[in-house]
Each structure stands twice: as structure tokens, then as C-alpha cells.
Amino acid sequence: MHAKRERIRNFCIIAHIDHGKSTLADRLLEYTGALTGRKMQEQVLDTMDLERERGITIKLQAVRLRYRSRDGGEYQLNLIDTPGHVDFSYEVSRSLAACEGALLVVDASQGIEAQTLANVYLALDHNLAIIPVINKIDLPSADPDRVRRELEDVIGLDGNTAILASAKVGIGVGEILERIVQDIPPPAGASTAPLRALIFDSHYDAYKGVITYVRVVDGRLEPGMPIRLMATGGEFEVSEIGIFTPAPVTVPALQAGEVGFVAAGIKNVKDCRVGDTITAVRQPAAAPLPGYRRVKPMVYCGLYPVDGAEFGRLRDALDRLSLNDASLVYEPESSLALGFGFRCGFLGLLHMEIIQERLEREYGLDLITTAPSVVYRVTRTNGTVTEIQNPAQVPPAQEIARMEEPFVLASIMLPQDYIGPVMELCQGRRGVFRNMEYIGPQRVLITYELPLSEIIYDFFDRLKSSTRGYASLDYDYLGYREAKLVRVDILVSGERLDALSIIVHRDKAYERSRVIVEQLRDLIPRHTFEVVIQAAIGQKVIARERIKALRKNVLDKCYGGDVTRKRKLLERQKEGKKRMKQVGHVNIPQEAFMSVLSVGENKR
């Protein structure tokens, strides 16, 4: 069962969304006989519905392929899937660390995109052998020569070594497999050394507990072995070891260089974090593998059940989701306006949207989501530093010495025709221009330093619409920087709606506030009294709108004693309000709590 180390190749596929990674994975599986025909669903590596719908891979998996190469040798190829989105860049780095090589898949018409580039740089950092694949060459718009030049100009790869392929129609698949064997080095490491296995993913199984996906770097993993997780310190006994073919199959052991899964009766994914090193309790390794880091959520928002009675169900659902998602954090909080809910932390906006959708779709919950916020750092006049995940927690202005917010280095790749609008967008988002370089005759890479908070306010949508969808974005965290930030409160008929408070840059407070109060004016129904909506910084009102009072709403006739019809009418009227939250005497619809989100330049 075990291949000699020289006959093992561990690789992943780096590609931009829609450039054909999943289709190529399918072809590799088919070609090597891991998949016969279409008996499995298309794109087997993307397991969750949501992933398939959005065309994004969230969960990594590892598949072992058996390939007999042209030199007659039989090879064990381990394909490790990677997520494609910037939210999950740490996970990407861990799965790259489990490989010795990567297929770089680039769309023959579209060329290199920002995310691809970011991941290629990550791969190069890990000294991975890169095999460029120009995919979709069967399309009439394919321009492989241009992509070759891009590979040379931007990444410095030899464009002539790129394989021309079409995963869809099966062109180039044989050559890709052959090149994996030739170009990617076999894994280093010694089976006799103390065990060190890198965890690059995990998932929760109701029967076996947490299943960790590992790459054994040194030593050997066997069932019955007591193991220790070096970062979290937890000790467990291995109950099962296996590989994916792609169906899970148990194996007697995993040797240095091999990839597979381990079950050890671990109850919680938080006990075995991605990037941690598994070692043996009896003969432990001296040091863990490098690169482990605790991922911290970058974006927070409040999640509240529309119906307060659903709080328990929401908690259960979050508990359940977090079994499979160590990066999802949540803790109960309460809002005067929304009652009891949770403040949840996510790796990024996509991660947040995915969790929200799963809660609503899989658990049938009706949720109110507050506008996402980044984590601000507040230094008080007494010197204490607090991290603020919820604008409602900002201390009074006189207690604040300074405020800082996270900045990112954003890389945007776009056709040169759109340079103007994109720079304008970044400038409008308090961006600091860093660099611009041509990566081909038509395409440009622009880098900007941007506050993360500006990116989470519909930046993607703006970017897409100002470049007709041709731009791509990636970003890296730069750290915290001081900024002139203020908290804007929203008051409805004099009562502060804590769930609507936002933290914004002082220069933008007026504009944002104006748009929010206008949106609320349109969303909140009329009441029997005038409703006044205000935005205020401290005591100072900076924007104001009013909703005129309802003057007349009365059912007149009672035709022939049809009381039932009247009652049903009133019941419907009331039902409409049930989906609203009552603050003071004012009914506020769910959408209102998201209105701060869509505060783009849409109303300008």
C-alpha cells in the first residue's frame, strides 16, 4: 500500500474562481481511474451545495490518485484542494505547506487574476514547484500567447513550459499528470524521525468526532497511537487512519510524505486547529512544524433571531456549524433594539455571508443581521487598550485617547481602461496609493493601502460595477493605524437604536448619516404619530428625517355581518408587523438593520 517516498507527489491547484480548477480536478480523477465515468457528482471536490452554487471551494480535501507514468512507474499523487477566496488565505497557506508542487491554472482568455497571483506568491514562498496550465484553450476567445507573456512578465515563469489544456474537453490532462511526476519533487522527511504531521483541515463527523486532514512530514501514524497536538496540547488516541480515493478508505498507516485523514475521538474542531502539528506522545518531536497561527476573525456582525423565542435554536445552529468551522466565533450579546442574539466573528465577508446563508437555509432561521464591523482598537485616556467588535461598545468620546483601525494592502488587477474609475474608488475610500505596474500590454496591477472597514462596505460591488466585472481583488493585512473615527448613533423618535450604530471616519460621517436616515425614512412604515429619525455624534445631530403620521386607517363597513373578513384583514395587518422589531413605540422592519450596509454611493 505504501509507495516509496520517491514515488509520492503532493500537489494542489491554484486558480481564480471560474478558471476551471474543479473541472480539472474531475478530469485528473477520471484519468487515473479514481472516478469511473459520471458515477459521482460533477466536481467532486466541492462538497457543499453552497460551494457549488457560488463556484468557490471552502473546505479542503485531499484525494489520493494512482498513476502509472510513461516511465512505467506507479506513483501516488495526492491532490490537496485549496480554497480560492481571500478570506481563507491562512488555510491556503497551510495546504500549500502540505505540498511540494502546484498546478497554476489560468484561463486562456482572462489571464492572471489578483487572487491567483497572491496564491502563486504564497506557493513560491513555500518553494513549491509551479506547473503553469493555460486552461480553456478550446474557447474562441482564448489567447494563450498573451497568457504566456503574462506568466513571464508577472510571475517570472517560463511561459513556454505552460501546458495548453481544456479540462472541459479533456485536452492536456495526460501531459499534466506526466509533468506532476517529472517536475514536482518527491517529499523530503524521514519515516524514522519522530512523528510530525501537519493539520491542513478538519471536519466534524457525528460518529467519529473530528476528522483531521494531515500531511505526514516525518515519522509514521498508526491506529492506536497516542498523539499530541503541539499547539493546543490536547492528547488523543488514534482510532482510525485513512485516505480519500475519493471515497474514504482506511489504511494501516500513513508514512512520511503521505497525505490522509486521522480520527482520534476529538470532540471539537477547536481542539485541532489548522496549522497545528500532530506528534507522538511516546517519542515527541522537538519542535512543531513552522507556520502555525491562530486565525483571528476580521469581521464581526450581530446575528439576532427575528422572533426572540428562536434564540435557543440560533445558539444550537451556531454550535453545530462551529463543529466544522474552527474560525467561526460567537458569543451572546444583547441589544436594546433587537433583544438577545450573538456577536459573530468571521474571517471575511464571504465567510460571513456563507454562515448567514447556512443558518437561514439549513436551519430555517429568520435572522436580523447588523452591519458588519471590523475590530477597532481604542486606547483610553487612562492608557488601557480595548478591542471593539461592536460599535455600541465604543466608550464616551472624552475617555478616548485614540482609535485605530485595521488597514490592508489591496492588490487590484484590471484592464487599463478602468484605471481611472478604480483609482477614484480607492481614493474615495481613504486609500493611499502604493504602486501601479503593467502586467502585459493591457492589464495593470494597482496596489493601495485601504482601511478594511472601507472594503467591507460594498467595495466588491463597486469595483465590479466600475470595471464591468473585469477587476479582481486580493488583500493582505498591514496592521492597525490611527484614524479619526467617530461613532454615529441612529435615533428613532429619540431612542437610540444601538444595533444601527456605526463607526466611521469623521470626514465621512455626514454623508453616511444622510444616506442612512434617508433609507430608514423609506423603510419604516408610518405610525399614528410622527417618527423622527436622527443620526448623531454624541449629542450633536448631523442628519434628520421625519416620517409623517398616519392620518386615516379605519375599516368602515361590516357588510352583512362578515366579521371574519374584518378580523382576517386585521390579522394580516398585524402579521406584517410581527416581522418587525419594536423599539419604543416604533415598529422597525428587518431590512432597516441592514440599511447601513448598502450605504454606498448609490444615492449620490
Next chain:
Amino acid sequence: MKVGLYLHVPFCRRKCAYCDFVSYPAATADTAGYVRAVQTEITRRGEAVRDRLTLAGLYVGGGTPTVLTADALAAILATVRRHFHWPENLEATVEANPETVCLSGLEKLRRSGINRISIGMQAAQDSLLAVLGRGHRFADVRAAVRAARRAGYTNLNLDLISGIPGQTLRDWRRTLAAALALEPEHIAAYSLEIPPGSVLAVRLARGELPAVPEEEAYEMFQTTREVLVKAGFEHYEIANFARPGYACRHNLIYWMNEPYLGFGPAAHSHWNGCRWANEKDPAVYAARLAAGEWPVAEREELDLVTQMGETMFLGLRLRRGVGREQFRRRFGLDLETVYGAGISRLKEQGLLEEQDGYLRLTERGLPVANVVFENFVGGAFCVSKPPSAGGAAVGAT
């Protein structure tokens, strides 16, 4: 045991532009078949009740009851007399459209026991009557009122409609003045509801007619109260005004959530903790009766919470409001126990007030009554204790 009796005549000469109510063209209708069927229903219901019921009010509505001949109506009323106790002083109303009444017909009805007549005047302007698609002119109203008085009716109602597309506040004042000049004992002033799909709704959607803005409708509503109260009418229900002693007894039965039996197609009944509605189609209605069945299309048993809610939103329509004592006697529970939190919130908002043991809408609450009513439907605020067994015997048998 007392009960209201409603008789529905589902025929009209023509359909009004704002009507989505059950009515069929009189010209092609089998009115003879209708009369037989209604008589069957009354007879069978009368026989089904062990003790002969005393009528608390009688109302013949439609449709246009007066498209039936006076003899046909008299025949139905004779059947009613055979099966129910008809007290001497019973208020018995017939609705009439001005163009369908004649002196001899009115006299015949008077002799068969009808003593109150309700005339659909609607507006004093012929142009607005045309917008409504009514078949009469204002001159017909005057003639109808004169005929009614001559036939001996001393209790007469005029129905008026405000908020007609194109109607101005001045038009409405003139309508009120014209109605007062006819010296009715009772005025029902409704604001126009335009059901989706009706001719008016379509014309409004096409922009052929101007909708009356809410602010204007509100002014009309307030003007009605001002003008009629000044003229000596008592404002006793949201849309109803009467000279002292002339409040419509049958409608009071609805608003006080008391039992009534409805006969005829599409008629509604409230009896013994149930509400039911008859088949709408006169042919289906007649066929089911002929087959020996009850002609009931929908039936709903009211649980206690629903009954309490209906008592509230119907009773609050009355200016007097809902009596605390009456509520307790009926349900065995205090108003506060059931609706305490909501009532105090609505009071705080200035929409409800307390007067002489009655909970009622404030002046401010009147025009937005629906906002108050909705608090009493779809489950109570908090029924903090289970209702006692004694409280469950509600308004029936």
C-alpha cells in the same frame, strides 16, 4: 333567547363601480327560486332551534332588496314570522336604492312589518354618482325619501360615501348638507373602500381618475363628525350617526358581538360560538337546500381568545366603547388580565381612553382605529391565567 336576523338579497340591477360584494344581475336571476330557497332555510333553521327565538333586530340587505317585488319580500317576512317571535317594537330595516322604490311597494313593505328604510344616497352630485356607477341621480333620492315618508316610515337612514375619486372637501360638505336637508333619523357616512379588481380600482390604476389623498380623506372624516354632531346627531359608531334613540339596533348586535342568523346566499351568521357563511352562488345555495343540506360554505368555531378579540375590535367601534363590567360578565376575566399591557401601551400613545367604566377610542384614535384593533387579533397580548370554566359559556344558547 334573542337573536338578530339578517336576510341577504344578492341581486342588483347593475353592479356599482366600487362593488366586490356578492350580487347578481336581477334581470337574469331566478328570483322565484331564491324566495323558495330562503323560505326553506328559514323554516329549517326555525325548526332546528328548540325554543322559539325572539328577534332582536331584523335587517334586509343586499344587493338591492328592493329589486324583489314587495310581495316576494312580504312572503319571506311571513315565513320569518312563522318561525321566530317578532316583538311589537322590532326594528326592521330594508335597504333600498333610490331608483328602485315606489310608493305602493314601500306601503306594502310597511304593512309586512318593515319600519325602517335605508336609502343609498351616497352623494349629492350626479357626476360623483356616475363615478360610483350608481343607477340614480340625486333627484331620485329626494323622491325616494318623500315616498318613504308618505308611506309612513318614521325611521330613515341615508348612506353617504366620502373619498370618491374627484370628490372635494366642498363636495362632501354639500353632500352632508343635502342629506341633513332631507331630515333623516340616521346617517351612515362611509369612506369609500376600493377593492382591487373593481372598475374603480382599474380606472384609478390607469390614471383616469384622481385618488383622494389621505390627508383629504382625513379632513372629510373629521368634517362629517363636526357637521353631523352640530346638527344634533349622536356619533355612536365610527361611521354611524343617529338622532337620539335612533341608533340602528341590528348593527348594534354586530358591534356588541351578539348572535345573529343570516339567511340567503352569502349571508353570515354568528351563533353559539360559531361563525358561518352561506354559499355565495344562489344556484348552489338553492341546490344544497333542495338536497336537504345546510347551505353553509365556511364555518369557523371561535375559541375564547378569538371571541374576546372580536368583542374588543367590534366594541371599540362604538363611541361608547367596551364596558369593563360587560366584558367580565361575558368572559369571566378582567380586561386587564387579558389585554393589560396592550391597553396601557395604547393609552400611553393616546389612542385609547377610559370613561365611566368603558374603554374607548380617543378622538385621535378614531381615524386610525385599525392600528388599535390589530392589537386585539391574532392572539391576545397575554392571557395570564387560563379562563375559568364559567367564562366559557359565551353569548350563545
